[in-house]
Amino acid sequence: MINITTTGMTRRSFLTAGAAVTGGLVVSLTLPLGIRPADAAAASADTARFAPNAFIRIDHQGIATLVMPMVEMGQGVYQGQAMLIAEELEIGLDQVRLEHAPAGPAYTNPLLGGQVTGGSTTIRAMWQPLRQAGAVARTLLVQAAAARWGVDPAGCTARDGRVHDAAGGRSFGYGELVDDAARLPVPDAATVRLKDPADFRLIGQPLHRLDTPDKVNGRAAFGIDARLPGMKIAAIAIAPVFGGRPAGLDEAAAKAVRGVHQVVTTDEAVAVIADHWWAAHKGLEAAAIRWQDGEHGGVSMADLRADLDAASRRPGAVARDEGGVDQALAGAAQRLEAVYELPFLAHAALEPMNCTVHVHDGACDIWVGTQIPGIAQAVAAGILGIPAEKVTIHNHLIGGGFGRRLEADGIAHAVKIARQVSGPVKVVWSREEDIRHDMYRPYYYDRLQAGLGADGRPVAWTHRVSGSSIMARFAPAAVVNGVDPDGVEGAAEPPYAFPAIRVEFQRVEPRHVPTSWWRGVGPTHNIFVVESFIDELAAAAGADPVAYRRSLLDANPRARAVLDRAAEAAGWGGALPAGHGRGVALQYAFGSYLAMVAEVKVAADGGVRVHRLVAAVDCGRAVNPDQIRAQMEGGAIFGLTAALHGEITITDGRVAQGNFDTYLPMRIDEVPVVETHLIDSSEAPGGIGETATAAVSPAVTNAIFAATGKRLRRLPIDPAALKRA
Structure with missing residues (x-):
């Protein structure tokens, strides 16, 4: 059973516990898991705690509270992070409680340089730090027990929350040792002994998700579930053209709606404050808001595509240039060229954007589900003109992030509204506002050229990526010599060996359309482009797509292994009915290797049905194999939804889509069987959350080519282009 509890804790007591926080309340996710009821566990805890680092506190009852540095948004990282700590701490998952981390530098993601959950980095970033945190605590508890017995700590062992002496006849529970352990000097985490993987008892086990029961029964609390005394609800309408602003409204009509208290305007939005959301929503309708569109009111997709096409014809910043591409192309027996396009994509998370804010007494409290607590804190402080430590982020479970909640725009809107409202206010976006004011996966427009030798093998490969640079806004220092590293991920380092290769990045910002992360950005377009074009080369060479790829992988055994496993499991080469086809895609992205085979049927009217997806993945050491399979399934469906x-x-500067009738989700009857095969590996973990999302679209479109002979270079899949006469 999982209960959301709000624990009163002073800033001083939490700092004493070893974590830097911003004060106020700490929203904690409590997982008693069969030890005792949540309220009994909380009542039995006392203030004398052993807290050797920012991630662990152990009380006198032996309850270990684990503070989760990366946030849970359905991807299972609370389970994975807890397993890493508990493995080294030598406790079971039935002996822990979990808390959301507060905003603070103690919870920095070492791969991303900030308190950020994203980029499929949680397990690969925290693989070492969280195990070290658990090992430090275990070491101190063993030392405390050994001191009591007057024995050498090397002869003592920890297991299941207890320390045992060498003979095994005496033991102390962790709760009995916390006071002694708290007085010992904390060793450098880099010096503590980590467990031999052969001794792992949790890591590598397919353990069931701990948060599932309460997500099923409704007890889990997401940001949209925040409830505070005296709280009002706000519905928001943002200028329909990005960069526009309110030009007028009928405030009296809005206030005439029963339950409406106040109408608030900001630089680009209008909010109606009411007792409940429906009154606020009806108040917005009654307000009959007039908007000033600004300079982008006439922008269309034709304009944006023309910008990209023109830019793609110019040389870009060079990400990689090896082997003398121009000379190799000049001597090629055959040359191929192609242009690929991928559209803007929204996130459309199940939980729409929302944020609850209370501005009071020179301080601000925010209840929200965010992937960036530290950035959120700084943004709110900047708007209000107060120190960051006066802003407290009460983080929550997230009902779908996909990169949308790597942005603080929703929090900024809520703070601008809340500073004009007395008492706490929850700002909730309608589904239409959520889709029409998203920050979108960029539109990409790529030009490729390849030269083949007389044997059909590539002698040269060029790839020019044209699109928005999210890193230039989000982390400018990462953009070196004009190359956005995310923009070329999956393109600059393909798994194949090309004698000559040049990859360029041409930054093209789409006038006024905001862009951001989307369950993978660069790889979600680059893998489609690279794997589609390599399929074109195989077809031009008259070669089997799997065999052709395999011939280019002599120097990449991990990539070849996943390709072989996926092809074998999918029955590659076996007979299929008429109208069916198999397609393959291979990638190295997010630190993991993946091959995916899709089996599709294309009907006479051009309708595409994906029957089966077979994936083989080498993501290094598997922390929880069951969770990897779940992420492969979810990621594949997310990517397939976009492809279809x-x-x-x-249109006229506005987003044309507004709800699930125009921005279609995949229906349950469209979902294929997804099979996942894991490659055993002793390598450090790679990323998994976004991996399948990138691979699925080229696997499907390559299967469509196998079934119909028609090559798709633009997404989403257009049935009209596949219709048979």
């Missing part, structure tokens, strides 16, 4: 249906278009 996903497209945001701009």
